[in-house]
C-alpha cells in the first residue's frame with residue numbers, strides 16, 4: 001500500500017450542499033486559497049442533498065406549521081418563522097449572485113416557483129391557522145399570503161385535495177405564491193462543477209477515515225482511495241466536516257473538546273411518489289398539514305409538486321423510519337459505534353426520555369403500503385394505490401446533547417455548528433431546516449472560524465448578499481428590492497406553468 005502526502009489550505013469533507021456552499025463562498029472570498037474535497041461516494045449530492053432524498057422545500061416558513069407555535073396566552077409566536085425566512089432570503093441572494101456572475105447557469109434546473117400552502121381540518125386547527133395568518137400577513141416577509149375557509153376557493157387552489165372529500169369538518173388553508181421547489185441535488189452538482197473549474201481538487205471515492213492534530217497545529221487526515229486501495233495523508237490549516245450523517249464520527253475522531261458529550265439519533269424518511277400525469281396535473285403546490293400527536297417535527301405530512309429531471313411528479317410524506325445507519329449508504333454499526341465513554345450517559349438519558357419517539361418510529365416502520373395510503377387519503381381522498389410508489393429518502397441524524405433547558409440527553413431538531421476554540425476545524429450536525437439555509441449556516445462557519453478576516457471580507461460578502469448584516473423585516477424597501485431582483489434572476493416571477501411532462 002502506498003502513502004501519498006499532500007498539504008492544502010482548506011479541506012472539505014463530503015460533497016453535499018454544505019461543503020459545496022462553503023467551498024463556493026471561500027473561493028469568492030479568497031480565490032488563492034487551495035481547497036481540496038474528499039467524498040466517499042462516486043459523485044456529489046448523493047446523500048441527503050440528493051433530489052430524491054429530501055423534499056426539496058425551499059424552507060422559508062411560508063407553510064410549515066411547526067415553525068409557528070401557539071403560546072399559552074393564545075397568541076402565535078412567529079419569531080422562528082421570521083428567522084428561517086430571513087435565512088432563506090440569504091440563500092436566494094447568494095444563488096442569484098452566482099447566476100448573475102455566470103458561475104452557475106440555468107436556475108430553472110434547480111429552483112422553481114411553487115405556491116406554499118398550509119392546510120388544516122377541525123375547528124381548533126382552523127382557528128389556529130387564522131391567527132397564524134393574521135400574525136404573519138402583517139409582516140413584510142410574508143406579504144401576499146391569503147387565507148380561506150371557503151370550500152369553493154379551496155377547490156380552486158387544491159382540486160385534487162378537495163374533490164370527493166366526505167368530511168364535514170371545518171377546513172382552511174393559507175396560500176402564498178412566492179414559495180419554491182428546490183432541487184438541492186442539481187444545485188450541489190452545479191456548485192461542484194463550478195468549484196472544479198476553479199481548480200478545487202475534487203476527489204470522489206475517497207473516504208476520510210481519521211483526523212488528528214499535528215504538532216505544528218495543522219490537521220492531518222487519513223484518506224482511503226477506494227479506486228485503488230491506497231491511503232493518503234492530507235494536511236490542512238482548516239477542515240470542514242460536511243459529512244452529513246457521517247459528521248459525528250469524524251468530529252469524534254478529531255478529539256476536540258467541543259465535540260464531546262454529543263450523540264446522534266438517526267431518523268429515516270420514506271416518501272410516496274406519483275408519476276401518473278393525470279393525477280400530477282391536478283396539483284400545483286406544496287401543501288403542509290399538521291404533525292400527528294407524538295410525531296417529531298420533521299414528520300409533518302405534506303403533498304408536494306416536485307420538478308425533477310425535467311419531469312413533474314407528486315411526493316407525499318415523509319413517513320419516518322428507523323435504521324441504525326447514519327447515512328443512506330452508511331453502516332448498520334453507525335449508531336452503536338457513535339456511543340463513546342463521554343456521550344454514553346447523554347445517549348442513555350436520551351433513550352429513556354424519548355420512548356414515545358422510539359415507539360412512534362417502530363409504528364411507522366411497521367406500516368403497510370395500504371396503511372400509508374390511508375394517511376395519503378387524508379390529503380387525496382380518492383388516491384389510488386396503483387398510482388403511488390414508495391421511495392426511501394435520506395437519513396436525518398438528530399443531535400443529542402445536554403442542555404440547560406432540557407437537561408441530559410436532549411434531542412435537538414435543528415442544525416448545530418461545532419467549531420474548535422481556535423476555529424481550525426468545524427462540523428455541521430443536524431438537518432433542519434437544512435439545505436435551504438445552507439448559505440446562512442456556512443456564513444456562520446466562516447464567522448466563527450475566520451474572525452480575523454471578517455472585516456476585510458465584509459465588502460465582498462455584501463456584494464454577494466446585499467442584506468448581509470441587515471434584518472430584512474425591518475427594511476421593507478430592501479426586502480422588496482431583493483424579492484424583485486432574485487425572482488427575476490432565478491426565473492421565479494413568471495406565472496406560466498412549466499412545460500414538463
Ligand SMILES: Cc1cc2nc3c(=O)[nH]c(=O)nc-3n(C[C@H](O)[C@H](O)[C@H](O)COP(=O)(O)OP(=O)(O)OC[C@H]3O[C@@H](n4cnc5c(N)ncnc54)[C@H](O)[C@@H]3O)c2cc1C
Pocket residue numbers: 013014015016017018019038039040041044045046047048049050053054055056057058059184206207208209242243244245246247250268269270318327393394395396428430431432433434435436437
Ligand atoms: C427526508 C428528508 C427530507 C428533507 N427535506 C428537506 C427540505 O425539504 N428542504 C431542505 O432544505 N432540507 C431538507 N432536508 C435536509 C437536507 O437534505 C440536509 O440538511 C442537507 O442535504 C445536508 O447536506 P450536507 O451537505 O450536510 O449532507 P449530505 O448531503 O448528506 O452530504 C454529506 C456527504 O458527506 C459524505 N461523507 C460522509 N462521511 C464521509 C467520510 N468519512 N469521508 C468522505 N465523505 C463522507 C457523504 O457520502 C455525503 O455525500 C431533508 C432531509 C431528509 C433526510
